[in-house]
Amino acid sequence: MTSSRTTAWTCPFCPLLCSTGSGPHGSSCRRAASGLARFSDAPSTAQPQVAGQPATLAAAVAEGARLLWASRQPLFGGLATDVAGARALYPLACATGAICDVAAGTPLFESLRVQQDKGGFTTTLAEVSERADLLLIVTPDADDAPSDYVRDLLDRCAHRTPTVLRLAELAGTADLFDTLALLAALVAGRTAVKARAPQPLLALAEQLQAARYAVLVYETGRLPSHGGLLIEALQRVVATLNQRTRAAALGLGGGDGAYTVNQVFTWLSGLPLRSRAAPGGLEHEPLRFATDRLLAGGAVDALLWISSFGPLPVPAEAQGLPRIVLGHPDQAAVGDDVFIPVSTPGVGSRGHLFRTDGSVVLPLQPLYEDTLPTVAAVLRALHQALPAPTPEPAR
Numbered sequence: 001m002t003s004s005r006t007t008a009w010t011c012p013f014c015p016l017l018c019s020t021g022s023g024p025h026g027s028s029c030r031r032a033a034s035g036l037a038r039f040s041d042a043p044s045t046a047q048p049q050v051a052g053q054p055a056t057l058a059a060a061v062a063e064g065a066r067l068l069w070a071s072r073q074p075l076f077g078g079l080a081t082d083v084a085g086a087r088a089l090y091p092l093a094c095a096t097g098a099i100c101d102v103a104a105g106t107p108l109f110e111s112l113r114v115q116q117d118k119g120g121f122t123t124t125l126a127e128v129s130e131r132a133d134l135l136l137i138v139t140p141d142a143d144d145a146p147s148d149y150v151r152d153l154l155d156r157c158a159h160r161t162p163t164v165l166r167l168a169e170l171a172g173t174a175d176l177f178d179t180l181a182l183l184a185a186l187v188a189g190r191t192a193v194k195a196r197a198p199q200p201l202l203a204l205a206e207q208l209q210a211a212r213y214a215v216l217v218y219e220t221g222r223l224p225s226h227g228g229l230l231i232e233a234l235q236r237v238v239a240t241l242n243q244r245t246r247a248a249a250l251g252l253g254g255g256d257g258a259y260t261v262n263q264v265f266t267w268l269s270g271l272p273l274r275s276r277a278a279p280g281g282l283e284h285e286p287l288r289f290a291t292d293r294l295l296a297g298g299a300v301d302a303l304l305w306i307s308s309f310g311p312l313p314v315p316a317e318a319q320g321l322p323r324i325v326l327g328h329p330d331q332a333a334v335g336d337d338v339f340i341p342v343s344t345p346g347v348g349s350r351g352h353l354f355r356t357d358g359s360v361v362l363p364l365q366p367l368y369e370d371t372l373p374t375v376a377a378v379l380r381a382l383h384q385a386l387p388a389p390t391p392e393p394a395r
Helices: 030-036 057-070 083-096 105-117 125-131 148-156 167-171 176-187 199-210 227-241 258-269 291-296 375-385
Strands: 074-080 134-138 163-166 213-219 246-252 275-278 281-284 302-307 323-327 338-341 351-354 361-364
Touching: 057 083, 057 302, 057 323, 057 338, 057 375, 074 083, 074 258, 074 291, 083 258, 083 275, 083 351, 083 375, 105 227, 105 258, 125 148, 125 213, 125 246, 134 148, 134 167, 134 199, 148 213, 148 246, 163 167, 163 199, 167 176, 167 199, 176 199, 176 227, 199 227, 213 227, 227 246, 258 351, 323 375
Parallel strands: 074 302, 134 163, 134 213, 213 246, 302 323, 323 338
Antiparallel strands: 275 281, 351 361
């Protein structure tokens, strides 16, 4: 994209939602450049498809509604959309009894389950930028290069230059689970473990205790299996520090609308994603309702897949299922029963997204007015096209 727009612009391609005052070219972020490279200056002329053939939007919506109504247990997956898209998604999910889960939802729910089970201390990007004097970056491997997320976070703190440490470098080859358990014990002042603790961890515990505001930063998408146990250990360190000083944990993740849709579903229903409106009421099953588990077990018979920020491949396990895809115009439509190209919030249409710290929602301004419908508009049309439910006979 070579847009000449120079007004303020918020990038929708990263959960940090960085804003620039000089349009899209004011950002040097690789994620922004990669996302914008999928667009040209002119709105897309992509058409809906039904069974691989060009179709009108009305025909595609009608066929999509027919497939959803014929399904006994649909799955709504991907869910890469904005606040308006999520708000339109929820009533459609209730009307069809669909299970809803975002792409790569397991890292999100590892963090969410810790909050549900144990609680925790978190913070905002502004707090980190303006107040934190020590940042501890927690990654599984010492050889991992800092991600774009971490680099952008550090750029926000550049005017203050806090101390930045990487736990994996201090721990060497030690197991990360063991390292965090040992660090928690050292911060708690347990003298029995000091004798066997390596010197770098002893020094780290002292630095954390001496800091005025320490923030332990992790990325949900880079945690190993059972990463929730690591987050619990991080929160144990933070809780101990907060008895005498100030500390918080900050998880970076939730891109492609994942945090946004989860926030919207939570305020509309009282439950997060991986829930469904069943005949007996709302059900929340954070393990059983995972996309990969449902597809592998043949537990769903139709798929509605949403990917408005860029091509997001439909899982291979969905092969053979009736599927409706609301996607970026470049999304491969091979094998889709219905494909409807949709507008990208922050590029072709307005929108709102929640930032990675979960407490801030930011408006997205378009770079041009799109010819494609928004996800919200298509979902509302699908809902309206569903047959009216048959009333139960009077007793």
